Amino acid sequence: MTFEKLNLIEPILRAVKAEGYTEPTPIQERAIPVLLEGKDLMGCAQTGTGKTAAFAIPILQLLFEKQLPAAGKRQIKALIITPTRELAIQISESFTAYGKHTGLKHTVIYGGVSQNTQTSILKNGIDILVATPGRLLDLIDQQFVNLQSIQFFVLDEADRMLDMGFIHDVKKIIKKLPVKRQSLFFSATMPPEIQKLAATILVRPVNVDIVPVVATTNLIKQSLYFVDKPDKKSLLIHLLKDKSIKTALIFTRTKHGADRVSKDLMKAGIKAAAIHGNKSQSARQNALNNFKNKQTRVLVATDIASRGIDVEQLSHVINYEIPNIPETYIHRIGRTGRAGVDGVALSFCDAEEKKYLRDIYKLISKQIPVVEEHPFPMKDCSSSNTQTGKRPVNGKSFGPKG
Ligand code: AMP
Numbered sequence: 001m002t003f004e005k006l007n008l009i010e011p012i013l014r015a016v017k018a019e020g021y022t023e024p025t026p027i028q029e030r031a032i033p034v035l036l037e038g039k040d041l042m043g044c045a046q047t048g049t050g051k052t053a054a055f056a057i058p059i060l061q062l063l064f065e066k067q068l069p070a071a072g073k074r075q076i077k078a079l080i081i082t083p084t085r086e087l088a089i090q091i092s093e094s095f096t097a098y099g100k101h102t103g104l105k106h107t108v109i110y111g112g113v114s115q116n117t118q119t120s121i122l123k124n125g126i127d128i129l130v131a132t133p134g135r136l137l138d139l140i141d142q143q144f145v146n147l148q149s150i151q152f153f154v155l156d157e158a159d160r161m162l163d164m165g166f167i168h169d170v171k172k173i174i175k176k177l178p179v180k181r182q183s184l185f186f187s188a189t190m191p192p193e194i195q196k197l198a199a200t201i202l203v204r205p206v207n208v209d210i211v212p213v214v215a216t217t218n219l220i221k222q223s224l225y226f227v228d229k230p231d232k233k234s235l236l237i238h239l240l241k242d243k244s245i246k247t248a249l250i251f252t253r254t255k256h257g258a259d260r261v262s263k264d265l266m267k268a269g270i271k272a273a274a275i276h277g278n279k280s281q282s283a284r285q286n287a288l289n290n291f292k293n294k295q296t297r298v299l300v301a302t303d304i305a306s307r308g309i310d311v312e313q314l315s316h317v318i319n320y321e322i323p324n325i326p327e328t329y330i331h332r333i334g335r336t337g338r339a340g341v342d343g344v345a346l347s348f349c350d351a352e353e354k355k356y357l358r359d360i361y362k363l364i365s366k367q368i369p370v371v372e373e374h375p376f377p378m379k380d381c382s383s384s385n386t387q388t389g390k391r392p393v394n395g396k397s398f399g400p401k402g
Contacts, residue, residue, distance in 0.1 A: 006032045009061055011101035016057070019097055025050030027210045032058050035184070040205040042198055043186045047087070047157075048334045049210045052094040055080075055184050059152050060095070063127055064102045074105060074125030075149035081131050081173060082156040083164050085110040085281050086288060091156070092130045104128060109145075111135040112281040119144045133161070133169035140176065147176045155201065158187035158194050163304075167197070174201060220317075220333050220343040224357075224368040229350040231376040232320060236261070237268045238375055239318075239346065240298065247291065248316040250300045251332050253323070261320055262300040272298040276305040303328055311335070319347035326359040351378065 001023055003016050024032065027049045034041055035058035045051045059078050082088050092108035099106065106128035109118045115135070122129075122144045129136075129145065139145045153174075155161070161170050185198045185205070198205070227235050240248065252258045255276040265272035273287040273296045284305065290296040292311055303323065317336045323329050329347075336343025347368065349357060361367055 001029050007036065008032075008057065009064060011064065012057055012061055012098060015098050015100050016053075021053075025054070027051050027208060028054045028057070030208045030210075031055065034206045034208070035059075035182070036061065038062075038182055040182060040202040041184045041208060042202055042205040043184065043208045043210070044188070044190055045186060045208070045210040046188045046331060048331065051186055051210075052091055053098060055154050055156075055186070056091070056094050056098050059128065059154075060099045060102050060104060062152070063104055067103070074127050076126060076129045076145065076147065077149055078106075078128040078152035078154070079131065079136075079147065079150050079173075079177070080129070080154040080156060081133055081136060081161075081170065083132065083160045083166055085112060085132060085285060087157065088130050088132050089285075095128055095130065099128075106130065109135045109139060110281075111138070115139065115144075133166045133173060137169055137172060140173075147173075148178060150177050150181055152182050152184070153177055153201070154184040154186070156186050158185060158197060159189045159191065160304075162191075162193060162197075167193075170197070220336055220345050222333065222345045222347070222368045224347050224349055224370045225374055225376075226370065226378040227348050227350060227374075227376050228378050229352075232348050232350070233261070233264050235348060235374065235376045236318065236320065237265070237270070240265070240268075240270050244315075245344075246297070246315050247294065247311065247313070248298045248318055249291075249306065249311065249314055249335055250298060250318045250320050251306065251323070252300060252302060253321045255302055255305075257321070258300045258302050258305075262298070265298055265300075270298060271296050272300060274300045276302045279305075303332070306332075306335070315344060317343065317345045319345070322347060322349050322353035322356045322360070324356050326356070326363040329360045330364065 003013055003021070003024055006024060006029070008016070027043065027045050031041055031043060031054040035055065043051060043054070063077055080091055082091055088108050088110045092106065095106045105126045107118065107121045107126050108130040110132040111134045119139065122139070136145065140147065155170065161167055183201050183203070185202055187194050225235060239245070250261060252261055255278050258274040258276050262272040262274035273290060275284050275287045279287070287296065287299060291299040314336045317333050319329070319332060323332065333343070333345035336345060
């Protein structure tokens with residue numbers, strides 16, 4: 001499949017080529033034709049699947065085709081709402097990239113910063129608005145934003161909106177939208193409350209489910225280190241001595257864990273920062289920016305905080321802890337190996353975490369190669385027999401059954 005076959009217009013094809021995309025991702029292949037036909041869409045998909053382009057490209061194309069010669073101020077015709085400032089900025093950057101030859105104007109608004117720059121752009125008129133819910137409602141109340149001309153509405157990361165307590169704000173926004181519009185709804189999971197919400201927004205939607213693409217993990221070189229919990233810190237510091245690790249995103253299960261690992265690394269002279277839900281938005285954005293521009297070598301994150309982090313050319317992902325939900329493993333390692341770049345994913349597994357490995361192996365239908373030789377081999381084999389059904393071989397390393 002090629003982008004040409006999706007009937008995209010030349011200004012968009014040119015922009016997509018400039019991004020280096022050679023073929024559409026599965027969600028793009030399935031969603032773009034449906035959206036170009038004007039249908040509503042319910043997408044069960046995570047960040048990392050290419051879903052932003054899957055909605056941004058058809059919106060840009062349809063708006064471009066309907067564009068009239070300038071008559072008065074531009075009205076907002078497409079609204080995208082997303083839970084966090086990081087995601088909002090990334091979506092806005094995608095509109096900049098894919099829409100650069102369309103002449104359409106967009107902007108992004110989010111809370112935690114002064115509204116003045118945002119309102120002065122809004123006053124000049126835009127076609128597309130990307131927003132977080134709180135700031136949007138605020139600016140609607142102050143009459144800087146009028147939703148009467150909306151033709152396209154995208155609700156992004158709906159389940160996360162629910163998690164973060166934004167659902168009432170979202171419902172308020174929906175009430176302000178014109179009834180006649182095309183609506184798109186994205187969520188990584190579809191709990192009942194989310195399905196109910198979707199039913200109030202969408203009309204005869206086409207469903208597109210993109211289960212995390214296991215195939216993408218083939219691009220990523222995966223390795224497993226069996227190590228006792230107290231030795232994980234030393235193993236991490238040891239591995240980071242390798243200068244070929246230019247950037248590493250490290251995952252921990254808890255916020256406290258993320259802080260601790262980042263402090264340990266700093267003490268060892270490795271530039272690191274932690275990013276999680278207890279940090280302020282500006283602290284998170286700073287940490288992310290420093291990581292993106294390579295001032296910080298290591299970013300330690302929890303799964304929730306990391307959702308939506310999109311770092312180009314991230315070379316290494318390190319699972320400091322094995323996730324207990326197997327899909328999370330795929331989401332985590334999928335942060336590297338993006339857009340054809342080779343990636344490396346290292347995972348540290350202690351005795352208690354072996355049970356999680358079995359589920360991961362089932363999901364990815366293969367075992368992760370074990371690094372036998374490292375300075376901190378596992379001594380604690382307490383849970384090995386029950387979890388793996390194998391006796392440890394020389395107490396060093398052994399893989400659980402797949
Ligand atoms: P998203 O799921 O929208 O956050 O996109 C994840 C990443 O995939 C971003 O870095 C995009 O630039 C990249 N991407 C999106 N579409 C494609 C494509 N067709 N080919 C290669 N990379 C893509």
